[in-house]
């Protein structure tokens with residue numbers, strides 16, 4: 001549906017210099033999917049998403065939407081192509097002097113549509129976004145979540161094939177965010193619209209995206225199905241973004257417990273702190289208990305959490321495994337062979353523990 005090839009974008013900078021915001025970004029977004037683009041502030045997300053409708057014209061590269069090379073279009077054809085691409089904004093961009101209805105109707109008025117046709121088009125849209133009862137209110141008389149619903153209705157008025165969402169929920173509280181994301185999900189499912197959303201919150205990606213691209217310093221550094229990226233993050237930036245929704249750092253008291261177990265190991269025994277990450281059916285298989293029996297290791301479960309992404313279970317478990325030297329490695333290898341991701345974080349935790357001790361008792 002959307003093909004971005006080798007997109008470079010330069011902004012004019014101070015003193016005639018240029019600021020390179022995008023460095024050769026390529027992405028493929030399939031029809032009907034919800035594609036998330038995540039990154040920290042300044043990573044280049046807005047710059048990239050605005051290339052999709054040529055609000056930013058790339059310095060180099062190619063932008064194709066539904067097979068049309070947008071950069072090759074003359075202005076009139078580009079205006080028509082843009083009507084196929086709706087956009088919602090973080091700060092809603094509503095006109096304060098127009099009612100809810102008239103804000104949603106604006107693109108149709110601008111396109112010269114007659115009043116009765118506009119009414120036929122906008123009335124069901126206001127129903128879809130849950131604002132039928134507020135059609136005659138002005139933006140100052142509705143909440144932030146409701147304003148975003150108007151923004152969504154306006155974006156849908158031209159019956160686009162693609163909806164771009166530029167931090168649409170960043171100005172909203174968590175509950176309103178969830179309801180707006182649920183609405184976007186409903187629109188994706190019921191209207192078959194391709195949705196591209198940019199965000200700095202993994203929570204948003206987890207709730208509705210099918211696939212995700214992670215951006216850092218103007219580049220896509222990692223991309224894939226959301227469950228894969230959550231369970232097998234490759235880049236430090238991805239891990240730190242996931243950490244915000246699924247904290248991977250063990251609490252101080254748990255680190256102290258691990259240190260005590262480690263200090264009490266008998267001679268000839270080894271102990272390792274392992275983080276197990278598992279997804280889908282593997283989350284339900286009794287792999288761990290079987291391995292404990294087979295290899296004669298002791299396992300203390302230190303910390304764990306389970307979650308769900310679009311109906312798929314995934315979780316992480318921190319365990320301290322100890323036993324005769326060699327047996328712990330055998331368990332780790334057997335777990336990895338069964339499809340569970342195994343990270344040995346013993347040294348990482350020892351370093352964190354050393355820092356706990358330097359800070360002294362009572363420090364959390």
Ligand SMILES: Nc1ncnc2c1ncn2[C@@H]1O[C@H](COP(=O)(O)OP(=O)(O)OP(=O)(O)O)[C@@H](O)[C@H]1O
Nearest residue numbers: 011012019021039040041042043044045046047048
């Ligand atoms: N109009 C502009 N002129 C010059 N530089 C710009 C302009 N817009 C963005 N930049 C720069 O381009 C880089 C990417 O900015 P961009 O807004 O795309 O990032 P972002 O990931 O969307 O960040 P945020 O979440 O804070 O909006 C930044 O270094 C930014 O300072």
